[in-house]
Amino acid sequence: MFRGRRRSRVGALEEAPPENPKAAAEPERVLLRGIFEIGRESCDVALGERALRWRRIQPELPAGGTRRDLLGKEESLELEDIFSVKLKRRCWAKHPGRDTLLGITLFICLKEQRNKLKDSTLDLINFSEDHCDIWFRQFKKILEGFTSRPKALKILLNPQSHRKESVQVYYEKVEPLLKLAGIETDVTITEYEGHALSLLDECELRGFDGVVCVGGDGSASEAARALLLRAQKNAGVEMDCIPTLVGAELPLGLIPAGSTNALAHSLFGTPHVVTATMHIILGHIRSVDVCTFSSAGKLLRFGFSAMFGFGGRTLALAEKYRWMCPSQRRDFAVIKALAKLKPEDCKISFLLAGCSQNKQERKSQRSPESDCGGHWQTIQGQFLNISIMAIPCPCSVAPRGFAPDTRLHNGSMALRIVRNTTRSEFVKHLKRYSSVKNQFNFPFVETYTIEEVKIHPKSNSNGCSPQEEGGNHTTASEHGFPWNVDGDLMEAASEVHIRLTISKMDGLPSS
Template sequence: MYLSGHEASLDLREVVGVKAVKIPAKSSTLSFGKNAKVDENVPYCIEMQPIGPLGFSVVIITRPGNHRWRCKQVSFQCKDSSLCHQWITAIKEALKSEAFCRPKKLVVFVNPFSGKKKAVKLYRDKVLPLFELADIHVTYIETERQNHARDLLVQNSLDLKRIDGLVCVGGDGMFSEVLNGLLTFTAHDLHIEEMDRFEPVAPDIRIGIIPAGSTNTIVYTTTGTSDVVTSTLHIILGDQIGIDVNSVNVNDQFVRYSVTLLGYGYMGDLLKDSDNKRWMGPSRYSWSGTKSFLANNAYYGEIKYRLSSNSDSHPTDAVKCYSGCDICSMAGQSNSRSTSKVEISAGRDTDLQLDEQSDFMKHSNSQSSDLSGSYSDSNWRTVIGKFVAVNSVTMSCSCDLSPPGMSPYCHLGDGCMDLIMVSQCSRIEFLKFLLRTAKGEERKNLDFIQMHRVKEFSFRPLTEDSDLLSISSEENIPQSKKVKLKRQTSRTSVWNCDGEVIDQPKISVRVHCQLVKLFARGVEDPSLQDDQKRNCCSPSFDNS
């Protein structure tokens, strides 16, 4: 395009929409002064102005900083309304191209109680106008109860094959509800029974999230901010990123899917206590967290985990997951080639992992060994000990309160999860762990912490005589330890599964590589932000 002596280009991938605007045509006017003489013999003409618009505005994306996106209008003036209409039609048709994969029909679920009961207003004021600008047809549903959205999806009440995506306006709990409903529907539609160690199938449609909850971990981790407008624009542009999903089994029975945190001990106790104090609002989490910290409970258990076959990948490797991440791209390509292929590899432990394990034994009195039977793969390990916390994360779990997240170098789509085991320790030691976690500081030098990148893991509490008999059959476990276990195993914790309580402590968890796709692109590398700003519209201009 050529405007006012400047050649400027707009990247269609960054265009939100286009709309007609009325720009007054420039015309010469006659002005008569006080003493002006008017020749009555000269005829006067009235210039006819077109009723239709003489210009149009293209709405593009700008990046003011901190991973936030905003809209900017670039206006163009045409010679006549017909030419204006042609430009608008041409741009709209170009944006509908399959190459852009932009959604045309969406189902939007809104939790009216999210965001201090402001979710509905937030959607109508900030989200809906942008959807209308982008010519997206929306089916709007306000949820009336817990699991309302999940039930609608499982029952196929929405004819999912006719839509391009699902959008949930709420917090992480709302997303979990939509995720579980979509994956269960997909399995049922293909006559797949959700049972122990089944292989879930990736759905064809994407999920978008408009952050409106007390926690917006998934949005923050996949976009770098919990900003409503930014998330809406990612949906409009048709951005797409695959994220890993866990299948969680309790007592060998499938119960649900998880994408953020699975926490036993401290995180489980915190959630269970806070559920009884909902009347306190969001402040209940701080109260329950303090209470659980002061209690400093530790729980006996046995953890079996299968290490990632990539010995170079580790929770402390300082390799961050940004948009276009090479690690996630390679994992996605490998997964797409053969989703049914079982990974068989010679287990190799890095020196770092072996050193960690050696220090960890001092606190947990644990024994690491290769297992037999169903755990014959040499990548399998087992740890027996007393734990303040056992946490598994499938993404970094970044949020406004802790931008680095629980595991800053965890990847969105590498087909792995980071397993963090905190052995019994003093309150001061555990506080040190919590503070370092919140600030994203190094934790590998804490000898009561062990972190591994794993494909799957299982946990069972050591509370029953049958468990003790099973343990006693393993080698290299001192008799004194068995007696100690039997005397002190009277309590168990619960699991915090994406903010939902799982009461049964015995679970097994597997990760499924990039099982679900979101309307997002991952956190953009800050070093590339300036280039993206310049390339969006060069040179910058508002009017023409």
């Protein structure tokens, strides 16, 4: 029957509670009915509008019985879980071209534990060409009816991600499934940092239903940024007029092949390659909150998460030691940043979620500043770290996420402020990220759910300018304070204003 164990999407109907009572009450129209062998058992199979259902036909007992007694427990498969159909044939080595029809194979998606999806097959065995042809054509028609599923994808593959295994991951695990689903692909292997950005700025994307990025957070963030910039350009939106920005024209799919994969993990609930591929094949699209980072009214970039203070300094240090391997570099930078731990003297102004004026109203007024209405709060002081997350960002060092309570598309961001404290208390707080305990349950940590925030760094606590901070790391030192935006280094000399916008990505269904 199914290769591998049967999972939750296929089950005995009697045990499954109706998901939609109205739909359950309406009798489902049967499109086809016939006999197939499934898992070596002869079955009465009915193809409905929503599901394929079958019951094993029990051998008739000598004592007789009702027709219902002769049928086993009903099993079913939702049609939306089918992603391909093929005629199953046996080829004869001695007589090439004279193969024998065995039946139909359905390629299906099964739900596993912990948000994982996997591909599997269901064989419907029947040797009749006519019988199988009718069923095969009906399955094809059903698949064509799933119009939200992609037919052609532009693939961007970063060969340098993690341990340089993304090319292998794509060609061994992803491409075979895309091919099976009949999706055409056009693959570009990126050659340098920023290649995805320039490519998506100018390449022809007509005819593609989406862009898929195979790589880590850096690659994913670059591709998302590129699609958003392209959308502004095509819509003729002035880039610095942030309230009028538009969403991406094409959805972005992510195949996690990097070292942290927090973006893909936030989207799919797991950094599992086959799960990500199945979501893309099945056309699961949902909106994701993205932030704009601007300074003095000028758009600096788009991003999903940011850290200022310890998080920014650690990344700036890690960039200095690029010759080390990624994990070594990261650990070394954390230790070095901890050894040099110092607070940032900042003014933080933020707008709590739900306190803003009507967004449409703000848009129509084209107000560059949205702090009218008096809902902004300001705190000032010395802070070790400030993080702003529009998505949960789970990863190996923070399995629950850096912002576990944030949702992908809830119109708000999590603001976490770590006030100045002793190094040992700060280390305790950092260690909490890897445990299930509440990492924010410290007197020096404050958490807010916000819509916008402005971070205005003053001079450093010891009076040093950022130039002196960066040492011989020229990029960090010449342009200002280091920020960690989705794992990329961003430098800003003055106040940074962060607010939400919306993007579309391939991901979990929105229910």
